[in-house]
Amino acid sequence: MSRTLYDLIGLAAGVAFILALKGLSHPKTARRGNMIGAFGATLATIVVFFFVVAPKTGVAHALPLHHLGWILGAMAVGLAIGVPAARKVQMTQMPQLVALFNGVGGGAAALVAIVEYLHLGSGATKAEVIFTVFTVIVGCVSFSGSIITFMKLQELMTTRPVIFPAGRFIIAATLVSVIGVGGWVVAALGTTPLLILAGLSLLFGVLFVLPVGGADVPIVISLLNAFTGLTVAASGYVLDSVLLIIAGTLVGASGTILTRLMAEAMGRSLFGTLFGAFTAKPQAATGAAEERPVRSGSPDDVAILLNYARRVVIVPGFGLAVAQAQHTVRELADLMISKGIDVAYGIHPVAGRMPGHMNVLLAEANVPYDQLEEMDEINPTFSQTDVAIVIGANDVVNPAAENTPGCPIYGMPILQVANAANVIFLKRSMRPGFAGIENELLYDPKTMLLFGDAKASLTKVVSALKAL
Amino acid sequence: MEPIAVISIFVLAVFVGFEVVSKVSSTLHTPLMSGANAIHGVILVGAIIVADHSSTNLELGLAVAAIVLATINMVGGFVVTDRMLEMFKGKK
Numbered sequence: 001m002s003r004t005l006y007d008l009i010g011l012a013a014g015v016a017f018i019l020a021l022k023g024l025s026h027p028k029t030a031r032r033g034n035m036i037g038a039f040g041a042t043l044a045t046i047v048v049f050f051f052v053v054a055p056k057t058g059v060a061h062a063l064p065l066h067h068l069g070w071i072l073g074a075m076a077v078g079l080a081i082g083v084p085a086a087r088k089v090q091m092t093q094m095p096q097l098v099a100l101f102n103g104v105g106g107g108a109a110a111l112v113a114i115v116e117y118l119h120l121g122s123g124a125t126k127a128e129v130i131f132t133v134f135t136v137i138v139g140c141v142s143f144s145g146s147i148i149t150f151m152k153l154q155e156l157m158t159t160r161p162v163i164f165p166a167g168r169f170i171i172a173a174t175l176v177s178v179i180g181v182g183g184w185v186v187a188a189l190g191t192t193p194l195l196i197l198a199g200l201s202l203l204f205g206v207l208f209v210l211p212v213g214g215a216d217v218p219i220v221i222s223l224l225n226a227f228t229g230l231t232v233a234a235s236g237y238v239l240d241s242v243l244l245i246i247a248g249t250l251v252g253a254s255g256t257i258l259t260r261l262m263a264e265a266m267g268r269s270l271f272g273t274l275f276g277a278f279t280a281k282p283q284a285a286t287g288a289a290e291e292r293p294v295r296s297g298s299p300d301d302v303a304i305l306l307n308y309a310r311r312v313v314i315v316p317g318f319g320l321a322v323a324q325a326q327h328t329v330r331e332l333a334d335l336m337i338s339k340g341i342d343v344a345y346g347i348h349p350v351a352g353r354m355p356g357h358m359n360v361l362l363a364e365a366n367v368p369y370d371q372l373e374e375m376d377e378i379n380p381t382f383s384q385t386d387v388a389i390v391i392g393a394n395d396v397v398n399p400a401a402e403n404t405p406g407c408p409i410y411g412m413p414i415l416q417v418a419n420a421a422n423v424i425f426l427k428r429s430m431r432p433g434f435a436g437i438e439n440e441l442l443y444d445p446k447t448m449l450l451f452g453d454a455k456a457s458l459t460k461v462v463s464a465l466k467a468l
Numbered sequence: 469m470e471p472i473a474v475i476s477i478f479v480l481a482v483f484v485g486f487e488v489v490s491k492v493s494s495t496l497h498t499p500l501m502s503g504a505n506a507i508h509g510v511i512l513v514g515a516i517i518v519a520d521h522s523s524t525n526l527e528l529g530l531a532v533a534a535i536v537l538a539t540i541n542m543v544g545g546f547v548v549t550d551r552m553l554e555m556f557k558g559k560k
Contacts, residue, residue: 017507018484024503024549025492031553034503038546041510045542048513055521065520067528074519074532075512078539085540086547091555097548098502101509105541109511111534115518115527127471222501228508233478235514240469244514246481251508253485258492258501265494355497363555374494 006051009043010243016040017247021254044243053240055119091361092321095353096153099221102228103146109231110139110201114194116238122189129189131234133182136194137201139231142224144205149217149224152209153353159217161408162210171211174204213408218354219262219270226255265349294430297448299457302389302424303464305448309386309422311342313378315415316362318352319392319428323454326365329391332462333371339465345371346378346388346415348396375415382419390417391426392454398439407437423447426454499552506545512538 016036023033049068054060065071082101089097113135117124124132151157164170178200185193212220229251236244263270306312320329333343345367351358362372382388390397401412417423418441425442427449441447450457492500515538519531 013510017510018488020503020507021485021500022488024500025489025496027493027496027556030496030499030556031550034499034506034546034549034553037503037507038550041507041512041542041546044510044513045516048516052520053517065516067519067522067531070528070532071516071519071535074535075539078536079543081536082540082542082544083547086544086551089548091552094498094502094548094552097544098498098505101502101541101545101548102505104537105505105508105511105545108515108534108538108541109508111530111537112511112514112518115522115530115534118527118530119518119521119523225501225505225508229504232508232511232514233481235511237469237474239514239517241513241517242469242477244510245474245477247507247510249478249481250485250488251504253482254489255501255504257486257489258497258504261489261492261494262497265497349494349497354501355494357498359495360498360552360555 001047001051003051006047007242009047010241011246013040013044013047013243014246014250016043017250021250091364092318092352093154094357094360095218095221096150098354099146099149099153099217099224102221102225103143103150106139106142106146106224106228106231108139109228109235110136110143110198112235113139113231113238114198116235117194118191124189126186128238129186131237132194133185133197135231135234135238136198137178137182138227138234140198140201141205141208142228142231144202145209145220145224146205148206148209149212149221152217159213161213164210167207167211171204171207174200174207178204218350219259221354222255222259222262223270226252226259229253229255262350262355265355292443294442294449295445295447297424297450299450299460300464301448302450302461303468305387305422305424306336306341306389306461306465307339307468309336309341311344311381311385311387312336313344313346313382313385313388313417313420315346315348315388315390315393315397315417316351316358317391317393317396318357319394319426320454321352321358321361321392323392325391325455325458326361326367328455328458328462330365330367332458332465333367335462335465343371344373344378344381346375346417347372348375348393348415349413351393351396375413379416382416385420387422387424388417388420389424389426391458392428394427394439395437397441398437399441400437400439409437417441418444421446425449426457427451428453499549499556502545502549502552506542506549509538509540509542509545512542514538 020033020037023029052060113132117132181197233248397417401409401414515534522528
């Protein structure tokens with residue numbers, strides 16, 4: 001195969017990625033867009049076996065590729081890990097998996113840069129070394145940062161911001177040393193400095209993500225995703241691959257925009273998200289607040305309230321998904337509709353664990369799309385709503401976001417369920433939400449709490465409502 | 469590659485990247501992030517190239533690790549995105 005043909009096929013794959021991103025931006029074409037992207041990636045992967053890219057310091061050898069057995073074996077291992085993980089993951093765990101996939105991509109880019117650097121040795125040009133340093137730093141940060149976000153989302157560690165004494169100073173010092181060692185690699189060209197650089201970058205990735213609060217984690221995943229894209233583009237320069245430059249830059253640019261859109265949907269500035277842990281004031285102790293009385297009710301109380309309502313808004317949260325109660329909630333909604341009650345679902349843009357997550361979860365339970373209303377549509381209607389049922393959600397309805405400056409979610413737009421005549425919370429316990437903030441609405445006189453597993457509680461409400 | 473060619477490709481790709489996702493509803497943020505994530509799995513191509521270049525066991529070992537990770541990123545990413553989007557099918 002000639003170099004020209006190889007590059008043209010690479011260009012075709014690049015165009016496929018553009019069409020993929022374009023398709024993914026619209027609901028009707030999203031699935032086809034993803035297929036086109038997968039096609040482009042497959043094409044690019046097949047072609048690389050039929051053309052030998054000459055190393056910068058040598059000449060191309062004849063086909064087949066060296067180490068072909070190792071290459072195919074490694075791909076088989078990757079397939080054996082990646083495909084079952086992607087097939088078996090529950091929809092509730094989607095954000096973690098995306099974080100993990102992004103992390104391994106960043107790790108792969110860093111490894112590619114290290115191998116090519118070892119191979120080129122002193123034959124590398126200054127520009128190539130600079131791009132290598134960039135890839136190693138950003139790839140390692142993306143890798144370790146993604147692992148920490150994975151652990152936060154999987155709740156293997158605390159979801160609250162981790163703030164340690166002099167944290168700001170330690171992070172700044174780490175960043176300065178990363179840049180310093182990067183300069184050292186460019187000046188001195190050695191294997192040891194590069195490995196030190198990789199180690200420091202991994203450390204920086206951990207420190208960078210630790211102070212981010214649980215609710216902001218999706219924004220960080222999206223940002224790291226964009227970072228990984230840029231490392232792929234930089235690798236493309238070192239490896240002389242137009243395809244990698246195009247694909248990496250596309251992901252870097254679209255990932256940056258997506259990160260900003262997400263931050264907007266959550267009412268956060270990107271800067272505030274990344275550095276919020278440094279600027280937020282410590283919260284007042286919440287211990288005393290938990291002693292206050294709340295009004296808890298039985299499933300029968302809830303059923304009676306619903307039976308006499310004219311309009312009910314269901315606000316689903318991550319707790320609903322954890323309890324696998326999507327189907328039960330649809331049953332309740334259908335029952336209410338059959339009784340002539342006006343029912344709608346109020347979907348917060350970040351309900352679940354990342355933007356759009358709840359839409360995926362409810363779609364899984366076949367909830368009709370036209371019953372799902374976005375925040376801007378539903379908020380003005382709460383004042384005409386008799387009952388708002390909040391199922392396993394907390395932060396997205398917490399009035400602290402509107403009236404408590406300095407709290408971690410201050411400024412995030414919320415579903416204003418407090419404007420409804422009655423509010424019912426289905427909760428497992430008084431434990432605060434993912435962001436770890438007390439919710440004043442729980443103590444409001446018009447609020448009724450129904451404790452227990454969301455699915456069990458809803459099943460009881462459904463049978464009580466049927467009996468009425 | 470000529471530096472000016474590289475810079476041109478980079479700058480144009482930045483604008484295309486900005487343009488294609490400028491208007492996307494929050495409903496699709498999760499699948500879009502996941503799809504973009506799968507696309508950067510194409511670093512697999514780079515991992516295969518450096519595996520071919522590698523001349524020491526250390527280089528080959530690192531390259532093999534890169535291939536495993538990149539394959540997980542690419543294949544897993546596209547499969548999981550498809551699973552998400554499958555559920556949006558048949559709505560409206």
